[in-house]
Amino acid sequence: MARLEDRYVRIIEEGRFSLKERRSEFIATAVPAKTVEEAKGAIESISKRYSDARHNCWAYRVGFPETTEHCSDDGEPSGSAGRPILGTIIKADLYDLAIVVTRYFGGVKLGVRGLIDAYSASAQGVLEVCPREERTVTAPLSFTVGYEGYGDCLHHLTVLGIPEENVAPSFGEKVSVKVEIPISLLDRAEETMEDLRLRGIIEGWESL
Structure with missing residues (x-):
């Protein structure tokens, strides 16, 4: 694309x-x-x-x-x-x-x-x-991850070029994360999330 x-x-x-x-x-x-x-x-x-x-x-x-x-x-x-x-x-x-x-x-x-x-x-x-x-146009993406995998997810997002200030975590029994993804990076971010899900690092993700 x-x-x-x-x-x-x-x-x-x-x-x-x-x-x-x-x-x-x-x-x-x-x-x-x-x-x-x-x-x-x-x-x-x-x-x-x-x-x-x-x-x-x-x-x-x-x-x-x-x-x-x-x-x-x-x-x-x-x-x-x-x-x-x-x-x-x-x-x-x-x-x-x-x-x-x-x-x-x-x-x-x-x-x-x-x-x-x-x-x-x-x-x-x-x-x-x-x-x-x-201005930068973004689209929201959310995922759920355990505490042990949260740092790994942040690393992957940073490698993609997504600023840490775009990441909004909510800490409970698990970490629920909402990320504002620049639209130019959305396809790559979705591919990364699916890879992390298949590897068992995150429980699930959704592009809103």
């Missing part, structure tokens, strides 16, 4: 950036959003905040590794606003966010090329001021 990517970058705080172009003002607002519902809610809220503006164009990109993207020109010429905003997000390789670029029309038409440049620059400007963090 092909190796899955498990790391991605997202913004962690709302940001704002303003650009003036030939008497029109473009105000870009970027908001963290983990789901489509959060993204739509943020877009609606920002659009209400600037309800007196001519256009509130937007794009969102949420989810990793399965990603949902959408954008809107909100009355601007087709392809001149929403798509450039989304393209800027994709070029920056960011996820879990929505961007709304509000335009207060200044009376001078910019043309399609001018609009594309202005909306792209506004989106890029707001992304540059937003702090970011790298």
Whole structure:
């Protein structure tokens, strides 16, 4: 099976950036959003905040590794606003966010090329001021082991490259362990668990 990517970058705080172009003002607002519902809610809220503006164009990109993207020109010429905003997000390789670029029309038409440049620059400007963090996508795996085999299991997980802080043991008559496995290592971790079960080191395991 092909190796899955498990790391991605997202913004962690709302940001704002303003650009003036030939008497029109473009105000870009970027908001963290983990789901489509959060993204739509943020877009609606920002659009209400600037309800007196001519256009509130937007794009969102949420989810990793399965990603949902959408954008809107909100009355601007087709392809001149929403798509450039989304393209800027994709070029920056960011996820879990929505961007709304509000335009207060200044009376001078910019043309399609001018609009594309202005909306792209506004989106890029707001992304540059937003702090970011790298995230790792994990999947839970659990197993039960006797006390005498717990150290051996930890060793195998460490060899796979799984940080010890991802391991959460619960000590009772046996040791019940829950591990957050980076998805790129899930196949190998499952193979390791099955090997440990067949060798009698663990009593059983489950990938949740």
